[in-house]
Amino acid sequence: xxxxxxxxxxxPGLTPFPEHVFVDDQPWLxxxxxxxxxIDLGVLRPELAGTVVHMLEPVGPIDGYIGDGTxxxxxxxxxxxxxxxRLTEDNRYRFLGQEDYFEPLDDAESAALQAYQAKVxxxxxxxxxxxxxxxxxxxxxxxxxxxxxLGGEFWAGNWTTEAPPPAFEFTYDEDDDGxxxxxxxxxxxxxxxxxxxxxxxxxxxxxxxxxxxxxxT
Numbered sequence: 001x002x003x004x005x006x007x008x009x010x011x012p013g014l015t016p017f018p019e020h021v022f023v024d025d026q027p028w029l030x031x032x033x034x035x036x037x038x039i040d041l042g043v044l045r046p047e048l049a050g051t052v053v054h055m056l057e058p059v060g061p062i063d064g065y066i067g068d069g070t071x072x073x074x075x076x077x078x079x080x081x082x083x084x085x086r087l088t089e090d091n092r093y094r095f096l097g098q099e100d101y102f103e104p105l106d107d108a109e110s111a112a113l114q115a116y117q118a119k120v121x122x123x124x125x126x127x128x129x130x131x132x133x134x135x136x137x138x139x140x141x142x143x144x145x146x147x148x149x150l151g152g153e154f155w156a157g158n159w160t161t162e163a164p165p166p167a168f169e170f171t172y173d174e175d176d177d178g179x180x181x182x183x184x185x186x187x188x189x190x191x192x193x194x195x196x197x198x199x200x201x202x203x204x205x206x207x208x209x210x211x212x213x214x215x216x217t
Contacts, residue, residue: 002044003152006145009128013043014146016130017121021054023094031110032059032102034117036130037146038091039192041203044151052091053203053210055147055194059113060103065162065216073100076167081216084165087208096209149193154179159200159215168211183207 010016015038022029033056042049058066065081067074077084078097085093095101105113116133123131123141131141156172156179164170164181168188171180181188181202188202188211202211 001151001153004150005148005152007147007150008143008145010146011043013040014038015052016124016146018054021093023088023092026095026099028099028102029093029095031105033057034059034113036194039150041191044189044191048205051087051205051208053087053191053201054093055192055199055201056093056212057195057199058102058214059105066214067101069103070101073098074165077165079163079165081159081162082164082211082213084167084209084211087203087210093210144195147192147194148197149190151192152190154181154190157197157215159213162213164211164213181211183209 004011007014016036018035018038021035021038022033035054036057037055038052039055040049041051041053060066067078067080067083071080075097078101083101084096086096088094119133120131123129127141127143129143130146131143133139133141160172160179167183169180169182172178183204184207186204186206188204188209191201191203191210193200198215200213200215203209204211
């Protein structure tokens with residue numbers, strides 16, 4: 001089983017800040033989800049070479065779980081702290097929930113986000129590293145891993161306390177840390193964890209569904 005931890009530098013199969021990640025008829029996704037890195041799944045499983053998924057960072061919310069305040073707009077593919085997308089044949093994402101699953105941003109918030117993203121991309125182009133910038137560090141770059149884990153197995157954490165959307169079946173045996181996540185009986189496998197192990201991405205090859213959850217502290 002392939003597993004690599006603490007990826008500070010990019011390796012073959014990883015592409016930073018990919019463009020044209022979302023399907024054309026869901027342009028609003030770009031307001032809520034920021035593509036950080038594309039991952040060719042051939043890195044993990046040779047038979048999946050050319051299947052490319054994308055690590056996403058949600059824009060919000062600042063407090064609480066994503067989807068916490070929009071439960072009236074959830075469906076079988078979305079839940080608090082979870083959402084699913086389907087990967088198209090040309091490796092783009094189609095969100096399987098409703099647009100209103102995401103809390104809206106005003107114009108000022110959107111402009112600030114775009115400026116911040118541009119700063120992060122510029123730093124990566126110059127230094128080859130992912131960094132964040134905060135008031136705590138007075139705007140200085142704080143370099144981060146591109147990924148904390150690539151591949152590997154499921155691991156238990158705070159994310160296991162939140163039930164996935166109804167379309168998915170989840171079992172967790174605390175006695176032996178056995179975790180199984182499936183869609184219509186087909187198992188997901190872990191792709192990667194990012195942002196200090198807070199973003200977890202899983203993939204099910206037959207349905208081409210990509211499932212995200214978040215290990216909040």
